[in-house]
Amino acid sequence: MIILSIETSCDETAAAVTRGGREILSSELFSQADMHALYGGVVPEIASRNHAAIIGRLAEMALKNAGVAKNEIEAVAVTYAPGLIGALLVGVNFAKGLAMALGVPLIPVHHIRGHIAANYIAYPELEPPFLCTIVSGGNSLIVDVRGYTDIHIIGRSRDDAAGECFDKAARVLGLGYPGGPALDKMSQGGDESLFMLPRPAIEGHPYDMSFSGLKTAVVNVVHNTQQKGESLDKPSLAAAIAAAVSDILVPRVMAAAAEFGREKIAIAGGVAANSRIRADFLKAAEREGRTLFIPPLRLCGDNAAMIGCQGYYEYLDGARAGMDLNAYATMDV
Numbered sequence: 001m002i003i004l005s006i007e008t009s010c011d012e013t014a015a016a017v018t019r020g021g022r023e024i025l026s027s028e029l030f031s032q033a034d035m036h037a038l039y040g041g042v043v044p045e046i047a048s049r050n051h052a053a054i055i056g057r058l059a060e061m062a063l064k065n066a067g068v069a070k071n072e073i074e075a076v077a078v079t080y081a082p083g084l085i086g087a088l089l090v091g092v093n094f095a096k097g098l099a100m101a102l103g104v105p106l107i108p109v110h111h112i113r114g115h116i117a118a119n120y121i122a123y124p125e126l127e128p129p130f131l132c133t134i135v136s137g138g139n140s141l142i143v144d145v146r147g148y149t150d151i152h153i154i155g156r157s158r159d160d161a162a163g164e165c166f167d168k169a170a171r172v173l174g175l176g177y178p179g180g181p182a183l184d185k186m187s188q189g190g191d192e193s194l195f196m197l198p199r200p201a202i203e204g205h206p207y208d209m210s211f212s213g214l215k216t217a218v219v220n221v222v223h224n225t226q227q228k229g230e231s232l233d234k235p236s237l238a239a240a241i242a243a244a245v246s247d248i249l250v251p252r253v254m255a256a257a258a259e260f261g262r263e264k265i266a267i268a269g270g271v272a273a274n275s276r277i278r279a280d281f282l283k284a285a286e287r288e289g290r291t292l293f294i295p296p297l298r299l300c301g302d303n304a305a306m307i308g309c310q311g312y313y314e315y316l317d318g319a320r321a322g323m324d325l326n327a328y329a330t331m332d333v
């Protein structure tokens with residue numbers, strides 16, 4: 001089955017063509033990050049306008065590079081939640097128009113389910129059940145994937161997402177936006193033991209997480225150093241931040257895998273690109289005898305191939321949207 005998929009939930013405009021769920025025929029991405037960097041974060045209005053200007057050409061490019069004609073498309077899949085509402089609406093309306101014009105089914109796809117599906121593309125052998133953590137700029141979740149469309153939340157961040165914490169910390173360190181990758185790079189060679197950063201726990205909810213206190217602690221370290229006129233060891237602070245996020249996330253995921261009896265663990269979302277988090281997961285999985293699935297960097301961030309992949313499984317499960325499909329800023333996975 002050939003699916004054309006569309007992703008516009010944040011600041012990446014993406015279109016892809018997939019076959020049989022897991023085979024990518026083309027995957028086109030236009031990152032608007034440079035345009036938002038000027039403002040230190042994503043400006044929703046600018047994101048929506050850019051999606052509207054670019055999505056048509058990007059979809060054409062996806063078809064051309066896949067070597068697929070319009071009449072070969074058998075369904076259109078689109079991210080409809082969660083995300084920036086104006087940004088999502090551009091993709092949803094484009095997909096509606098396309099599905100209607102081509103006379104093919106329209107498949108609504110949850111963005112987080114798409115991130116999980118990035119693992120199916122990377123690992124053809126991976127099948128549910130498995131435990132998965134999704135750590136991105138807007139979400140930090142631990143979920144039990146019981147089936148392709150049967151996903152249960154086990155733990156979540158009570159406040160900021162892990163990626164938001166990386167991005168805000170990077171901003172006070174003068175690293176621009178999006179700061180996660182730059183902070184990761186800066187942390188190489190730093191000495192994490194030079195800074196004591198919090199690793200909060202939520203009583204009675206062992207798998208829930210909190211990152212806002214960590215963010216505030218980093219801001220305080222930077223401001224205190226500036227006020228005292230001292231120089232800041234930025235690589236060591238960056239290493240301490242990555243260590244703290246990893247210490248909050250990795251043990252919870254491993255404990256959840258043990259409790260739910262899952263031998264396989266998958267990681268998804270942009271923060272899964274972090275070198276410290278990857279290394280800690282690898283060590284923990286080896287120690288506890290679990291198989292770890294980490295998608296390659298190009299599949300960790302937002303892309304449309306993962307939406308096409310999950311769209312295939314949603315389609316098999318009977319998911320179809322009408323021309324009244326709406327977009328939603330928030331929605332449980």
Ligand code: KG4
Nearest residue numbers: 136137138163180184270271273274301302
């Ligand atoms: O999944 P994603 O591309 O977009 C969504 O939020 O859906 O994730 C983007 C997030 C940003 O917060 C970015 O700073 C973070 O992933 N990120 C990283 C790294 N690469 C991307 N955070 C830490 N270390 C990285 N290497």
